[in-house]
Amino acid sequence: MTRFVRILIAVAAVIALLVIVFLAYAHTVMQGERPEALEAWRDDAVEITSAEAGIVIEPVEGATGEGLVFIPGAKVDPYAYLYKLSGVAEASGLTVVITKPTLNLAFFDQRPLSTFTALAPGVDDWYVGGHSLGGVRACQIAADGAGGTSGEPVAGLVLFGSYCANDLSGSGLAVLSISGEHDGLSTPEKIAEAAHLLPSDAESVVLEGANHADFGDYGVQPGDGVSTRDDAEVRQEIAEAVARFVG
Template identity: 60%
Template sequence: MTTNRPRIRRRVLRISTAVVSVLAVVIVVFLVWANSVMQGERPAALEVWRNPAISVTSTDHSIVMSPTENPSGTGLVFVPGARVDPYAYMYKLSGIVEETGATVVITKPTLNLALLDTRPLDTFTQDVAGISNWYVGGHSLGGVRACLLADSPEVTGLILFASYCANDLSASTLRVLSISGSDDGLSTPEKIEAAAQLLPDDTVFDVIVGANHASFGDYGVQPGDGTASLDSAQMRDQLTAALAEFGL
């Protein structure tokens, strides 16, 4: 019996070429999707850059907003939601910088997807000197990533913005604040409540009435979300008040 080895090799080559071509297309489609971010609204970010009370520094991996006077020594590392422009969170988070002197470090996640970002927390905390009290937090899937970073030894507490944990932190000594919106169509009140058991018993839950999922940033309408009745300035004020009352 003889075998047609050249024919078999050609068939294997064709199959291999087809598989590689399909994988290449999948990778390209994924990269295009991951880099098609929900853009931040430019006027909102520019307002922060022009605010004399706030100093803004942008690096290749973060945006640092710090007070120009009287820093409090408290810092927050904030992880953006999936495929949301990190600059879209500047305006909403700038209120706490101006109000209490806290420093906010907004991360720039790998491929705009927080769960693909495996860099340790000190990648971002080292961007700021003089912080003795670090919190970690995030919006939506960024909050899920923040929960994973919360076990870092320098972390005092966790702040969830329209988010919840996938890992169990119920036995931790972390100070935890969960801020959500009453009209959130994605991280719904029901989902927040269902995951509450993964947080410490003394977790503070704050619901901002009239806020939806996209209210936590300035990046426009998000598919599947509810309808907000608060405007951007009102949401900033409510968010700042919640963070200040918590002690950030």
């Protein structure tokens, strides 16, 4: 065996090891740990169905014909958002589709918006949103929709503990930013610094005492601030904010 072949084998082994490590990292997600996350399955106000591409939450009564495609934060189990987003569906009449991102990381999921809107064919108009890095990805999708390049028009954007990295200031999109006072990851300072990337009439709601993980139900997240809020109260405030925005 020549030295060159040995080097190639060694390089291939290193690459294979890195791929295995990355896949293990990507598939280790923050699971829905709080009991409230499971209560959504028994919420009589919504009907929940799971498909390969996402989870659909439909209001039993009062559906408006509008929907929200929601992108989870990095490495957060999509099911960890059921409790909070079932409240959104009930209060606003929106049909919510929680995506199941490729490798549990939104930036690796390049499927078109239509992949997820197809899960709720009865919905005519769609908002897009997300939590944390899922919100950053939602900003990119919203830009494509506003520019007519995504194949799926977007009615507006909802950020949950998140902010944009691309410029939407001239998009004309309706935007709602919901943030947490004690968020240690998407901090109030980071959200304020990125506010110029949103349209000037973007709406902002700050949840007093809430942290980053309060937007889902998956336990403590490293680097986050400490929440001083009751989980049910946070759920209600998020639901009311979205309902006002789309109402």
